[in-house]
Amino acid sequence: MALLAGRTVLLRAGVRLGAEAATRGGNGARRFASHRVLVEPDAAAGIATIKLKNPPVNSLSLEFLTELIICLEKLENDKTFRGIILTSDCPGIFSAGLDLREMCGKNPAHYAEYWRAVQEIWLKLYLSNMVLVAAINGASPAGGCLMALTCDYRVLADNPRYRIGLNETLLGIIAPFWFKDNLVNTIGHRAADRALQLGLLFPPTEALQVGMVDQVVPEDQIHSTALSVMSQWLAIPDHARQLTKSMMRKATADHLIKQREADIQNFVSFISKDSIQKSLQVYLEKLKQKKH
Numbered sequence: 001m002a003l004l005a006g007r008t009v010l011l012r013a014g015v016r017l018g019a020e021a022a023t024r025g026g027n028g029a030r031r032f033a034s035h036r037v038l039v040e041p042d043a044a045a046g047i048a049t050i051k052l053k054n055p056p057v058n059s060l061s062l063e064f065l066t067e068l069i070i071c072l073e074k075l076e077n078d079k080t081f082r083g084i085i086l087t088s089d090c091p092g093i094f095s096a097g098l099d100l101r102e103m104c105g106k107n108p109a110h111y112a113e114y115w116r117a118v119q120e121i122w123l124k125l126y127l128s129n130m131v132l133v134a135a136i137n138g139a140s141p142a143g144g145c146l147m148a149l150t151c152d153y154r155v156l157a158d159n160p161r162y163r164i165g166l167n168e169t170l171l172g173i174i175a176p177f178w179f180k181d182n183l184v185n186t187i188g189h190r191a192a193d194r195a196l197q198l199g200l201l202f203p204p205t206e207a208l209q210v211g212m213v214d215q216v217v218p219e220d221q222i223h224s225t226a227l228s229v230m231s232q233w234l235a236i237p238d239h240a241r242q243l244t245k246s247m248m249r250k251a252t253a254d255h256l257i258k259q260r261e262a263d264i265q266n267f268v269s270f271i272s273k274d275s276i277q278k279s280l281q282v283y284l285e286k287l288k289q290k291k292h
């Protein structure tokens with residue numbers, strides 16, 4: 001995949017992305033943005049803040065995931081940056097998780113392409129050499145929670161509506177083994193067993209108690225807290241921290257890498273089942289009717 005600044009690019013995945021915009025930020029650093037992924041660089045500090053902007057709920061569509069993957073590749077390859085703060089530009093929502101419309105009423109080739117992108121974003125985030133701090137400023141169910149779980153540190157804004165967890169069973173679907181592995185590594189086996197089976201979405205106090213997040217702070221302090229955590233982590237020599245991160249995470253990532261194709265086939269056959277399609281459609285319909 002290649003990104004040509006200022007041009008429209010056609011990606012291997014067949015997703016057409018709009019032109020990349022580049023402007024100068026307040027500190028003179030280059031600010032770049034795709035349609036849905038805003039990047040605010042602070043070159044002097046070596047930190048880039050990624051703001052997810054796919055309204056209304058930052059659902060992870062194929063196009064959105066593709067933009068995010070490209071953005072992470074660019075930052076990973078740019079020696080200026082040693083840390084990323086991952087946050088949302090959509091008020092009250094970090095991310096609603098995978099886009100249910102990508103998993104409903106499509107063909108097997110589409111499901112396979114979509115799932116490969118989901119795997120890719122997880123691997124990119126989970127194995128990033130940079131320090132990743134999630135500044136979770138909104139609700140964060142399922143795939144939204146998974147993205148946060150890939151980070152090295154999670155700060156959650158203190159608002160009871162901002163629930164976080166892997167709620168897949170509530171939709172009649174099953175979190176894949178690598179979602180489970182990531183959760184177990186974060187909160188331990190017993191808590192993950194309970195949380196996954198019940199599809200628990202934890203409000204901030206409980207999320208902190210169970211270890212799903214590392215810190216809960218008033219909403220207006222979320223970015224400053226993320227910055228101060230980042231500076232602690234960046235005080236560690238990169239090579240030592242990176243090798244340690246890799247030692248801690250490699251086995252979990254390899255578990256997926258070794259069976260990526262089988263995992264895709266498993267997803268495609270599961271999601272194509274009539275009963276699963278029906279459950280997802282009913283769930284989507286309920287979401288839509290909630291307002292009326």
Ligand SMILES: CCCCCC/C=C/CC(=O)SCCNC(=O)CCNC(=O)[C@H](O)C(C)(C)COP(=O)(O)OP(=O)(O)OC[C@H]1O[C@@H](n2cnc3c(N)ncnc32)[C@H](O)[C@@H]1OP(=O)(O)O
Nearest residue numbers: 059096097098099100101139141142143174267270287288
């Ligand atoms: C081996 C097989 C393995 C299969 C594993 C598959 C793994 C899947 C992991 C996932 O991530 S599945 C997605 C799970 N996500 C959710 O359950 C979240 C659902 N959404 C919500 O709970 C709420 O929307 C919210 C995030 C709490 C926000 O609430 P709010 O009241 O602010 O907004 P809404 O009115 O509910 O939604 C606005 C708008 O957005 C649509 N929408 C919400 N979530 C999604 C989504 N995940 N995908 C697609 N669209 C979504 C919602 O339908 C509304 O649409 P409308 O057209 O404006 O009515």
